[in-house]
Amino acid sequence: MSNQVRDDEGLCCSPMTGEPLSAEQAAELSSVFKALGDPVRLRLLSLIAAHADGEACVCDLSGAFELSGPTISHHLKVLREAGAITGERRGTWVYYRVLPETLRRLAAVLGPAPSASTSA
Amino acid sequence: MSNQVRDDEGLCCSPMTGEPLSAEQAAELSSVFKALGDPVRLRLLSLIAAHADGEACVCDLSGAFELSGPTISHHLKVLREAGAITGERRGTWVYYRVLPETLRRLAAVLGPAPSASTSA
DNA sequence: GCTCTATATTGACAGCTGTCAATTCAGGGC
DNA sequence: GCCCTGAATTGACAGCTGTCAATATAGAGC
Numbered sequence: 071m072s073n074q075v076r077d078d079e080g081l082c083c084s085p086m087t088g089e090p091l092s093a094e095q096a097a098e099l100s101s102v103f104k105a106l107g108d109p110v111r112l113r114l115l116s117l118i119a120a121h122a123d124g125e126a127c128v129c130d131l132s133g134a135f136e137l138s139g140p141t142i143s144h145h146l147k148v149l150r151e152a153g154a155i156t157g158e159r160r161g162t163w164v165y166y167r168v169l170p171e172t173l174r175r176l177a178a179v180l181g182p183a184p185s186a187s188t189s190a
Numbered sequence: 191m192s193n194q195v196r197d198d199e200g201l202c203c204s205p206m207t208g209e210p211l212s213a214e215q216a217a218e219l220s221s222v223f224k225a226l227g228d229p230v231r232l233r234l235l236s237l238i239a240a241h242a243d244g245e246a247c248v249c250d251l252s253g254a255f256e257l258s259g260p261t262i263s264h265h266l267k268v269l270r271e272a273g274a275i276t277g278e279r280r281g282t283w284v285y286y287r288v289l290p291e292t293l294r295r296l297a298a299v300l301g302p303a304p305s306a307s308t309s310a
Numbered sequence: 311g312c313t314c315t316a317t318a319t320t321g322a323c324a325g326c327t328g329t330c331a332a333t334t335c336a337g338g339g340c
Numbered sequence: 341g342c343c344c345t346g347a348a349t350t351g352a353c354a355g356c357t358g359t360c361a362a363t364a365t366a367g368a369g370c
Contacts, residue, residue: 090254091236096229104227108328109216112223116211116299128347134210138330143348145328162337162346170301177300179236180293228358248317258360263318265358282316282367 105152111145118166125167225272231265238286245287
């Protein structure tokens with residue numbers, strides 16, 4: 071109960087050990103979990119996050135998969151709409167960046183600091 | 191790069207800011223994210239976690255939803271098979287408990303300690 | 311064994327989703 | 341304007357998934 075509740079647009083990031091999620095909270099958060107629930111998208115996200123300067127252009131990402139351009143674009147769109155990444159066009163190229171706030175919100179729901187949950 | 195890598199059955203919990211996830215890691219982790227990617231399942235998980243004694247019987251959970259018994263059972267099965275919860279039968283009743291290790295693994299992938307990521 | 315309650319499984323079905331071919335859009339060079 | 345590259349969108353399609361009715365399984369009391 072000593073968890074710090076942070077209210078972002080009505081979304082309280084209460085850890086699993088706190089209050090149960092409301093239907094609205096669950097709907098919002100589950101949509102982000104769902105976006106990460108595809109191996110390609112999860113890998114895309116991790117590739118973007120691991121990239122130099124914290125951003126990667128689509129051209130950097132596509133090569134890591136044996137998938138077509140439309141498929142990569144579609145996955146990036148899903149991540150974008152889930153609020154996990156944001157894109158910026160620079161001429162012909164489009165660079166994507168992870169939005170850490172969204173990931174942090176998910177992590178906060180999964181539980182408090184690791185050392186605290188292992189002792190519970 | 192100073193993140194502590196924990197190897198559980200070949201599953202390295204490298205944060206998003208570290209090495210990109212391998213295809214195998216992404217497949218394993220995305221399946222858990224996928225399990226949480228349904229609002230009903232996410233609410234079930236949070237209800238179980240928030241319950242007294244850290245466990246709840248199906249009878250406690252069903253009332254929170256206007257869904258049929260088979261649907262609740264199905265969702266619980268998905269969570270179970272994703273490794274997010276474990277069940278224990280006591281006579282007629284079945285009690286479910288959250289497996290924090292799984293949630294912790296997900297949280298670890300999403301990023302390091304919150305204070306570290308907000309400064310990045 | 312019969313009856314009951316609690317829970318899980320099975321099968322059908324409508325809606326959802328990953329994938330790619332075709333196409334469109336965005337930007338740049340000439 | 342034409343041509344090019346990079347990226348996104350559209351439409352079709354096969355496979356996946358949430359839901360419930362029907363059924364099966366598990367456990368307890370008599």
